[in-house]
Amino acid sequence: MTGHTAHVVVIGGGIAGTSAALALHKAGISVTVCEAHPGSAGDLGAFLTLAGNGMRALDAIDAATVISEVGFDLTELSALGADGVPLTTRPMGEPDHPLYRFRCLRWSALTSALQAEAVRRGIPLRHDATFVSAIQDASGVTASFADGSRITADLLLGADGINSRVRRIVDPQAATPRYAGQRVFYGYTSTAQPPTAPGRITMVRGQAASFGYAVSPAGETFWFARQSAAAVTETGPATAALRHELLEALRWDSTPTADIVEATDDLLVTNTSDLPDVTTWSRGRLLLTGDAAHAASPATGQxxxxxxxxxxxxxxxxxxxxxxxxxxxxxxxxxxxxTQRNMEASAAMTGRGTPPPAQSPTSPTSQDTELLRQMDWNAPLTPTPTSS
Ligand SMILES: Cc1cc2nc3c(=O)[nH]c(=O)nc-3n(C[C@H](O)[C@H](O)[C@H](O)COP(=O)(O)OP(=O)(O)OC[C@H]3O[C@@H](n4cnc5c(N)ncnc54)[C@H](O)[C@@H]3O)c2cc1C
Incomplete structure (x- = not known):
């Protein structure tokens, strides 16, 4: 037992839930993860980029190595204008530190690797465990699940994502997710051969859509496009009409983006959404984390x-x-x-449609000593008024 917390029940076995479980376990706290999905995770098939500050946080909980074995490194960001002319090329994060490089990886691979690591460390991970409600008193909190089971703990951590059920209990008046104004398309192709370099992600500032692509060491192009338009009614595989609309938008530009999309068999589409300011993160022994507390639109990639x-x-x-x-x-x-600053920055970037993830204002620099101290496992957590 550490401090006064013997057991934590984590609702959600996604990115926030599994990483919290690894951290709590490292701190000597007993933890049980309850995930609604019956398999390793339900997801769209999308990919994401992990920033250097995220890799540093994973390192603090001894999980950076296992994640660095999934996906591939990104060490350089190149920006391309709509006319195809390169605007800038610069290093991303800490390219000389093998564990703190940005990474590009499929969402499902990340979740699976985190879940496997939790299981390897002996952390109980229940699947098919859909949280329904919680009651609490001075001695503890009891979570109830759709299958009728219950778990009692000292703390219930709501890591159940942007549509959090736990958030509705913490604050029934909490704002609900809103459409952030952009559709996001994803795809993978092994036949396109866009200009690139090893470890480079290219962000294209198109006239009617912004676009990012990176080519894996195996030669597969991972790409996404963000298009300001009405929300799609159905997320998942994109219809022929949506594909056509995207291609029309990309053809305004003299860049490789339309060719990349043409070379892709199956496109996925989803809507960007975020939470307006969530001011209440806790109620007694219930606490929110991850997207349940501070879901930003994806623009900052954070x-x-x-x-x-x-x-x-x-x-x-x-x-x-x-x-x-x-x-x-x-x-x-x-x-x-x-997290509030990240939400605001991401919303602003979504509005402008110029969202390179490496330009996130929340990526740490070596001067960001306060954040580095917070991520130093051995340093005590004592926030200063300038906590960032
Ligand atoms: C289009 C898009 C692109 C993005 N790109 C990036 C990027 O490049 N880089 C980046 O860092 N981030 C990116 N993000 C954001 C990132 O995906 C999220 O911040 C991250 O997934 C949040 O993790 P989470 O665990 O809080 O929530 P989720 O990933 O949503 O996980 C929540 C989990 O809780 C489970 N759950 C839900 N309800 C219950 C319940 N009642 N009981 C039990 N379990 C439940 C779900 O099944 C799920 O497994 C992107 C997001 C989107 C939408």
Whole structure:
């Protein structure tokens, strides 16, 4: 037992839930993860980029190596104008540090690797466990699941994503997710051969859509396109009409983007959404983390990295506090300002349609000593008024 927290039940076995479980386990706290999906995860088939600050947070919980074996490194960002002329090329993150490089990987591969690591460390991970409700008193909190089972713990961590059920219990008045104004398409192709270099992600500032692509060491082009338009009615495989609409938008530009899409058999589409300011993250022994607390639109490419940072800070807060209440207060004080800035930055970038992930204002620099101290597992968690 660490501090006053013997057991935590984590609702959601996605990115935030599994990373929190790894961190809590490292802090010596017993943890059970409950995931609604019957398999490893339900997902669209999309990919994401993990930023250097996220990799650093994973390193603090000894999970950076296992994740660095999934996907591929990104070390350089190149920006291309709509006329096909290169605008800038610059290094991303900390390219000389093998564990802190940006990574490009499929969402399902990331979740599976995190879940496998949790199981390898002996953390109980229940699938097909859909959280329904919770009751709490001075001695603990009991979570109830759709199959009638219950788990009692000292703390219930809501890591159940943007449509969080836990958030509705924490604050029934909480704002609900809103459409952030852009559709996002994803695809993979092994036949397109766009100009690139090893470890490079190219962001194209198109006239009618923004586009990003990177080619894996195996020669597969991973790409996404963000198009400002009405929300699609159905997410998943894109219809022929949506594909046509995207191609029409990309053909305004003298860049390789339309050829990449032409060379892709199956396109996936989803809507960007985010949460307006969520001001209440906790209620007694219930606490939110990850997208349940601070879902940003994807523009800054920081959602997963923010969740990893949450995990480190929460585990340290519980480890270093005398009570669950004190730990929650500390966690909120450290994490709210930083995640709020990411949400605002992402919303602004979505509006402008110029969203290169490596330009996130929340990516750490070597000068960001406060964040580095928060991510240092051995440093005590004592927020300063300038906590970032
Ligand atoms: C289009 C798009 C592109 C993105 N690109 C990037 C990127 O490049 N880089 C980046 O860092 N981030 C990116 N993000 C954001 C990132 O995907 C999220 O921030 C991240 O998935 C949040 O993780 P999470 O665990 O909080 O939520 P989720 O990933 O949504 O996981 C929540 C989990 O909780 C489970 N769950 C839900 N309800 C219940 C319940 N009642 N009981 C039990 N379990 C439940 C779900 O099944 C799921 O497994 C992107 C997001 C989108 C939509």
């Amino acid at each position: 959602g997963a990295s923010m969740a990893f940072e949450d995990a480190v800070v929460l585990a340290k807060a519980l480890r270093d506090s005398d009570s669950v209440n004190q730990a929650i207060t500390l966690f909120e004080r450290v994490r709210m300002p930083r």
